[in-house]
Amino acid sequence: MASLDTVFAALSDPTRRAILQMLLEDDMAVTDVAEPFEMSLAAISKHLTVLTSAGLISQEKRGRVKWCKLEPDALRDASIWMQSFGQFEAVNLDAFEAFLAKELPEENA
Template identity: 50%
Template structure:
């Protein structure tokens, strides 16, 4: 079994999320499993085009497909999204700390500012 590094997995996840059609597919799958035809319905594209998007999502580990008779059903695999959210969260904390520091600095500047003479 080939293991994928965390960095490579993160790259695949963000690459898959870069496309609005793929994000739409993932959003639909949060409501439950559905067929490829059901996923294609709201998009103005062919089934082969939707299938290409699904292959990208599968390679990123975000979607799993299985056959039920002649119908391919898709299932959301959320674990890679959790890893991406964790990565983004570290930067949210960083920027919040930066903004808090800036706020403290600006408050200090306004307290030290001389009052205008009337």
């Protein structure tokens, strides 16, 4: 599992965040990911490697084409980490459980 280090580092680049936004719509081939950006395909390829290392996307080769797919699970740790600051005064598991029990009664995913 990718570390918070790599996930946050991957998210710190605007090109990579834009790529993630695009992949939110649908899976895409590398060439199509690169198309809207004013940089070389090689640069985009590197960005995709970074995103893959962070676990934020996965890449599957079918034929000549490598498809990129969003993997939102990797964002979960980062999101949780932030919420421990943004929404809770301290990291208090009991309070968090109480909050969840009240707020998300059927959540079990």
